[in-house]
Amino acid sequence: MAGSGLYTDTPRGVQAITAALARSDHCTMHISIVSEGDLAALLPLMRAYCDFYRADPSDDALLAMSRALIADPHREGVQFIARAGEGAAIAFATVFWSWETTGGGRIGVMNDLYVSPAWRGRNVGERLIAACRSACHEHGALGLSWQTAPDNHRAQALYERVGARSARWVDYWLDAR
DSSP: OTTSSSOOSSOHHHHHHHHHHHHHSSSOEEEEEOOGGGHHHHHHHHHHHHHHTTOOOOHHHHHHHHHHHHHOTTTTEEEEEEEETTSOEEEEEEEEEEEETTTTEEEEEEEEEEEOGGGTTTTHHHHHHHHHHHHHHHHTOSOEEOOOOTTOHHHHHHHHHTTOOOOOOOOOOOOOO
C-alpha cells in the first residue's frame, strides 16, 4: 500500500465516514484496510461468509486472495475489516477493481460483505459499504457494484437503505478448470 499514492492505513474518506457514523450510530467500531496482521482474525469471517453461500475454498486459497489485495491494492482491490471497540473482528468487505465498458471506466465490485450475526442491525454493514464506496471514489471508479443471492432478503433491505439500485441481469458461470 505504501507508495501507491492512493491508500494509507485508512483512506481519508473512510476516516471521515467512519468518524461521522461513530458519532451517530449504535455501536463503537473501527474500519481499517486489512493488513497481514489482520489475517488470523479475518479468516474465520471469510470462512463464515463462504459457509453461508455453501462454498468451501481452502484456507490457503482465501489467505492467498487477501495477500494479493494487501500486496497490490491499486491493481487488485482492497479488503476492509471492522472491529468492535474492544478489537474483536466483527465484519469484512472486499472490493475488486474491474472495468465497465458501458460506463467507460473503472468500477469497484464488492464481492464480499459479511457481518457476524451478533452485529447485524447495528449499522456495521452500512459503514462497510460506505468504506467501499469511499475507496471507489479515491480510486477514481465510476461506482460500486455487487450482487447477492435472490433469497438474501436481509442483505437486500440493507442495500436499499444505503440507496443502492437493484439491476436485473441473468448470471452465468463457466468453470475454467
